[in-house]
Amino acid sequence: MALPLEGKVALVTGAARRIGRGVALRLASEGADVAITFRHSKAEADALVGEITALGRGAIALRADVTSVADIRAAVESAAAFRGRLDILVNNAGMFSGSSVATLTEEQWDTMQATNVKSQFFAAQAAALHLRTAGNGKIINFASLGGILAWPTYVHYCVSKAGVIMLTRCLARALAPEITVNAIAPGTISFPGDAPEIAEDFIRRAPLKRTGEAEDIAGAVAYLAQADFVTGQVLVVDGGRSLAS
Numbered sequence: 449m450a451l452p453l454e455g456k457v458a459l460v461t462g463a464a465r466r467i468g469r470g471v472a473l474r475l476a477s478e479g480a481d482v483a484i485t486f487r488h489s490k491a492e493a494d495a496l497v498g499e500i501t502a503l504g505r506g507a508i509a510l511r512a513d514v515t516s517v518a519d520i521r522a523a524v525e526s527a528a529a530f531r532g533r534l535d536i537l538v539n540n541a542g543m544f545s546g547s548s549v550a551t552l553t554e555e556q557w558d559t560m561q562a563t564n565v566k567s568q569f570f571a572a573q574a575a576a577l578h579l580r581t582a583g584n585g586k587i588i589n590f591a592s593l594g595g596i597l598a599w600p601t602y603v604h605y606c607v608s609k610a611g612v613i614m615l616t617r618c619l620a621r622a623l624a625p626e627i628t629v630n631a632i633a634p635g636t637i638s639f640p641g642d643a644p645e646i647a648e649d650f651i652r653r654a655p656l657k658r659t660g661e662a663e664d665i666a667g668a669v670a671y672l673a674q675a676d677f678v679t680g681q682v683l684v685v686d687g688g689r690s691l692a693s
């Protein structure tokens with residue numbers, strides 16, 4: 449029996465580590481060949497390529513600074529040339545940092561918007577032609593609970609992720625009917641070495657009383673990569689945290 453994404457090619461940005469790594473592995477397990485981008489984590493990216501290859505799928509790692517439009521465009525073109533097509537774009541690359549309103553700098557603001565919003569638009573713009581050519585293209589953007597909830601010491605981050613949500617809705621209308629565009633808003637996803645107090649606060653507030661795992665998010669990406677009648681939506685994967693005050 450053919451795997452659901454067999455014959456498809458996916459590009460996952462920022463996939464050398466953490467959630468992106470889990471997403472790339474899940475798409476490969478569903479049958480896709482996978483191109484990933486990295487900025488500094490070359491060793492981790494190369495290791496991931498080896499893991500995907502061991503699953504019997506094709507993989508390639510591309511260095512790219514997602515704040516650079518030239519790098520984004522080059523990565524998309526390389527991903528599309530890898531197997532002669534591009535079917536799925538996962539805009540995973542992003543950054544998370546906090547600052548008080550009083551001390552937030554222009555550089556911090558601009559870097560956050562460029563990394564989290566600008567990169568997603570220009571990746572989608574570059575990928576759109578290839579996705580249309582392949583037919584039934586999918587774009588999956590990464591938003592966050594920070595785009596839904598107001599966190600006063602993360603203003604620049606919250607604004608960037610709220611921007612991703614509106615970007616997703618606008619692109620869903622602009623690129624329909626050939627391409628679907630959706631977003632995922634993860635809750636706290638735990639990895640070894642993360643600050644325990646963040647997980648503790650999340651667990652206290654979330655109805656399901658646990659943090660998420662990379663596979664929780666990867667499963668949501670796999671669903672949207674196959675969903676043909678869903679577009680312009682934000683899938684919140686947070687154990688119910690957004691229901692709490």
